[in-house]
Amino acid sequence: MDHYFPEIVAIIAKHNRAKVHLKRTGVLFSNTRAPKGSAESVAKHPGKGNGGAGFGDGRKERSAEERPGSSNGQRICADGDGTREIDRLDDVGRTALMRASEKGDSLEVGRLLDLHAAVDLQHKDGWTALMMASMGGHRDTARLLRDASAKVDIQQKDGLTALALAALRGHAGTVNLLLSAKAARTDLHDKDGWSPLMFACLAGDTATVRLLLEAGSDTNVQGKDGKTALMVSAQKGHREVVRLLLDAKADTDLQHEELGTALMITCRDGQFEMLQFLLDAKADVNIQNRKGETALMLASAAGHQDAVHLLLDTKADPNLISCHHTTALMKAVAAGKVDIAQQLLLAGASLTEREGRTGNTALMQAVNMRDMELIELLFSxxxxxxxxxxxxxxxxxxxxRASVNGHMPSVDLLIRRGAELELQDLEGKTAFQLAEEVGNVDVMERLRGGRRLEVFDPWSVEMVSEWNELRSLIDTQAVVFWPLSFLKAVLKSDKPLPYRQKVLETAESLEVDCHPFCANTMTDADGIAPMHPVGAPFKLVAVSYPWVSRSHPDPDRFRLQLVVAQLERHWWGREGSSVQAFVFWDYISLFQHPPGSQRTENEEKLFKAGLSKMDVIYSSPHTHVIRSTQVPPTAVNPKPYTDRGWCWFESAVTTFKPPGQVVTDVISAATQNQQSPSFLRIPATPPAFDSAIEKRTFTNGKADAESVMALYRNFLQRNVHKIRVFADGSWAPSWETRKEMGVTASLQLAEMIEYVAAESSLAVQLQPPVLDLRRTAFDWLYWPSSEQVCSELTSAFEQLLCAFGKLRSVTVIQIRPVNMDPDEDPEMQRECMEQMSRGLGGLFREDGPLPLEVNLPVLASVGASEVIARLISKTPNLNVYVNPTEDNTALSVAAQNGHSHVVRLLLDAKADAQRLNAESRTALVLAALHGHAEVLQLLVEDASGVTVLNLQDQHGFTALMIASEEGHTDAVRVLLSAKADVTVKSNGSGRTALMLAEENDHSDIVQLFEGTSQSN
Incomplete structure (x- = not known):
């Protein structure tokens, strides 16, 4: 040491004598060694080397501007003692060389290097000048530092090297420079185990990745979390990088702890092209992650249809089972992915597996979701x-499950497919009893009918009646439904659609079987023709569209291409489906005038008969409607679909059928903005329809407009019963879509119901017994936090219920009882509940039918005391515990929400205050939680309430303890007057009611406890 650094030894000795520490020293990390001729690690020996910037004699340090002889703020030596200052650190721990390197200032870097600036000094976080230059992609600067013997493999505090930083930023030139030094190591990893190659893959720079691969980088290095370079690039979607890695023989089957293999990552993210790369590289399609999931399961759950198709083509096993005993089919069904479920079934997916946590089969999953399209697919x-x-x-x-959900189509189909009606669950209840518990009246009627060929419940009667009307129209041959296969054959040819009289001739020339739909030939597996087509082996489709010219509706086959593509999006419209689709298209389904000629007399008669029944075809619950609305700009008549009178009429009548059976090809603004387009359409009242139709155009002018107005009124007279789907909730194909029944839709529906109720001839045909609003926007769980929006919602609820009340038919409303939220504005909630209470009073009018007792919880939750009083007085042996939601009875929800009048009514009706909910809480505890002193007074005065005065919930809290903690002074006063035990202690912490009041600074409550003998 004395031999190599005599000046430094002298400085150290001087400072040791003066006992003064050197200031502003640089730091070298322990993984570095000082280059020849430089100081040893100043991190180990403070004050050593030319990195010291302080003065050894205790003099005050002067700024660069004050020091003579400085250049650009730097001086080489300290005054008199030989200390070098060129490597002095600034306020953030950087030297001049670091600052210049970070900026890529090659001239300044060269000057500093000429002045012998220390090239490998490290920033407080371990960064060197070379690292800063490399990260910035300053190749010329990096070259200067390299040529000055800068160490390329120093690691900063997170383990990153200059090479890793250049790779991270995708600076291929700098990476090439560092590698060409033959000193940069590709195998140094950061603290998370990531290599420079992995950082390059993260950046997605192919040139950088190629350089690192050529330098021998290991493609299969795994970070601490198990990620590889291949996984990183796959997750980021860097296709070309993935290709490079695969060419370099990267292992495709290594697994990340959470993400699984690279193949699983691409399947989850739906990156089809990258998936193809991995499969070409022989990635294992059946490998399972730690949850037992396969790539096929992940693609199925995410809804990536192309990925599923490709995996199945590569022999992915659809019947592998995860740790929770789920299959790819179950995941597809749970996600509502009908198309993928069909692919898996065609590939041999098993339907008999049961999910491990629930015991659900794929069928049961679909039933729970009320997804009729999935249910019909599974039964195919x-x-x-x-x-x-x-x-x-x-x-x-x-x-x-279907009986509890109240989903009539699935109930009916399950019965017809062999469901046992007398099976009992673990509590000994049958499907009928479960339906009765929740008030599903229509379901109860259907269950009574069983598997008889003739059933007389309202839903079945309507389905059979609708089918008989449509079938009779088809049987007369006034209209024809042609097989979809014929349309596909025409599309593959160069021919336009023929008119009806030429269809069979065209089919023969195309060598395609073309037998029109005939109900007598459409039988089930047992050879029996179905009562109606729900779940039948055929689908009937009607096309609604605008003609583009008077002579031919689609001369350039523009429409044909759109319609076939639209139909092939449905599982039953694809090759391989066991369900056959038939299409009504007016030009090929109604008799037309042949070119230069006229229809025959019989053809004319049938044409008029078919034309008069268009509303039957487009509104029937047994047809699907394709609204093909696009018009080519080159059309002879380019007028938009929605501006045409007859198209508007067809569109209007389709609102009377379940929306899931109407598909349009229009891309709405909401869809373009990546929002969910509106699914629900409410039928218009005749005045509203007239107003709209006057703004549309007809070929024959106003004469057509007036006839269409009359047609709509006649249609409503015959079909008003179809509005029932908006009452029983069957309009929604799934639970999720029910949320669309919000303010706008409900006000439109209320307007229509008001119109119907005012016309006795209409009202008598629309008599729904159930109003099902479960999971709509009116469900309190989905209430918005905005006071204004919430008020608008409950106001619309009130109007809707009062409108249905005028029909005098509803005896059951299905909606979740309201629970007041202590964290929300109590005044707002009270106002909302008052509106809901008025709505329920308007629904269950005194001059209407008596509501069923199943309504008690929801009535009690909003304080509808008048209706409850009427129900109690007119119902012998009333069951006050009916339909508990989460074990909360009518008394529980009334107590929680503070409806003292309702609590009194229920206690007089012998409601038991000792009943516990799922959290072991009584009505007394719930009232205490919300501070409802008046309710508490009623409960403690009741004999059943006194017995649970000191009962503890699952957390060991009594009503007194909860009221004390929440600061409800009046509630505490009532409970103390009732002699509640103040010495009870909570579970675990052992706190009493007094302790809880003190901890929460409720001084008024603490004073109430003073003087009680128990607390003393």
Whole structure:
């Protein structure tokens, strides 16, 4: 040391004598060694080397501007003692060389290097000048530092090297420079185990990745979390990088702890092209992650249809089972992915597996979701019949679940496919009893009918009636439904659609079978023609569209291409489906005038008969409607679909059918903005329809407009009963879509119901017994926090219920009881509940039918005391515990929300205050939680309430403890007057009510406890 650094030794000795520490020293990390001729690590020996910037004799340090002889703020030596200052650190711990390197200032870097600036000094976080230059992509600067013997493999505090930083930023030139030094190591990893190659893959720079691969980088290095370079590039979607890695023989089957393999990552993210790369590289399609999931399961759950198709083509096994005993089919069904479920079933997916946590089969999943399209798809495969009566872990069958959901189409189909009506769940309840508990009146009627060929419940009668009307129209040959296969054959040819009289001739020339729909030939597996087409082996489709010229509706086959593409989006419109689709298209389905000629007399008669029944075809619950609205700009008549009178009429009548059976090709503004387009359409009243039709155009002018107005009124007279779907909720194909029944839709529906109720001839045909608003916007769980929006919602609720009340038919409303939220504005909630209470009073009018007792919880939750009083007085042996939601009875929800009048009524009706909810809380505890002193007074005066005065919930809290903690002074006063035990202690912490009041600074409550003998 003395030999190599005599000046430094002298400085150290001087400072040791003066006991003064050197200031502003640089730091070298322990993984570095000082270059020849430089100081040793100043991190280990403070004050050593030319990095010291302080003065050894205790003099005050002067700024660069004050020091003579400085250049650009730097001086080489300290005054008199030989200390070098060129490497002095600034306020953030950087030297002049670091600052210049970071900026890429090659001239300044060269000057500093000529002045022998220390090239490998490190910033407080371990950064060197070379690292800063490399990260910035300053290749010329990096070259100067390299040529000055800068160490390329120093690691900063997170383990990053100059090479890793250049790779991270995708600076291929700098990476090439560092690698060409033959000193930059590609195998140094950061603290998370990431290599420079992985950082390059993260950046997605192919040139950088190629350089690192050529330098021998290991493609299979895994970080601490298990990620590889291949996974990183796959997750980021860097296709070309993935290709490079695969060419370099990267292992495709290494797994990340959470993400699985690179193949799983691409399947989850739907990166089809990258998936193809991985499969070409022989990635294992059946490898399972730590949850037991496969790439096929992940693609199925995410809805990536192309990925599923490709995986199945590569022999992915659809019947592998995850750790939770789920299959790819179950994941597709749970996600509502009908198309993918069909692919998996065609590939041999099993329908008999049961999910491990619930015991659900794929069929039961679809039933729980009320997804009729999925249910029909599953039943199109014979294997499903063997699962109809399989119970879940609660002992409930698919029929039981459907009965609770109140979904009539699935109930009917399950019965016709062999569901046992007398099966019992683990509590000994049948499907009928479960439907009765929740007030599903229509379901109860259908269950009574069983499997008889003739059933007389309202839903079945309507379905059969609708089918008979449509079938009779088809049987007269006034209209024809042609097989979809014929349209596909025409599309593949160079021919336009023929008019009806030429269809069979055209089909023969195309060598395609073209037998029109005939109901007598459409039988089930047992050879029996169905009562109606729900779940039948055929689908009927009607096309609504604008003609583009008077002579031919689609001369350039523009429409044909759109319609076929639209139909092939449905599972039953694809090759391989066991369900056959038939299409009504006016030009090929109604008799037309042949070119230069006229229809025959019989053809004219049938044409008029068919034309008069267009509303039957477009509004029937047994047809699907394709609204093909686009018009080519080159059309002879380019007028938009929505501006045409007849198109508007067809569109209007389709609002009377379940919206899931109407598909349009229009891309709405909401869809373009990546929002969900509106699904729900409410039928218009005749005045509203007239107003709209006057703004549309007709070929024959106003004469057509007036006739269409009359047609709509006649249509409503015959079809008003179809509005029932908006009452029973069957308009929604799934639970999720029910949220669209909000303010706008409900006000439109209220307007229509008001119109119907005012016309006795209409009202008598629309008599729904149930109003099902579950999971709509009116469900309090989905209430918005905005006071104004919430008020608008409950106001619309009130108007809707009062409108239905004028029909005098509803005896059951299905909606979740309201629970007041202590964190929300109590005044706002009170106002909302008052509006809901008025709505329920308007629904269950005194001059209407008596509501069923199943309504008690929701009535009690909003304080509808008048209706409850009427229900109690007119119902012998009233069951006050009916339909508990989460074990909360009518008394519980009334107590929680502070409806003292309702609590009094229920206690007089012998409601038991000792009943516990799921959290072991009584009505007394719930009232205490919300500080409802008047309710508490009623409960403690009741004999059943006194017995639970000191009962503890699952957390060991009594009503007194909860009221004390929440600061409800009046509630505490009532409970103390009732002699509540103040010495009870909570579970775990052992706190009493007094302690809780003190901890929360409720001084008024603490004073109430003073003087009580128990607290003393």
């Amino acid at each position: 495969f014979p294997q499903t019949s063997s699962t109809v009566n399989v119970p879940d872990l609660e002992g409930k069958s698919s029929l039981m």
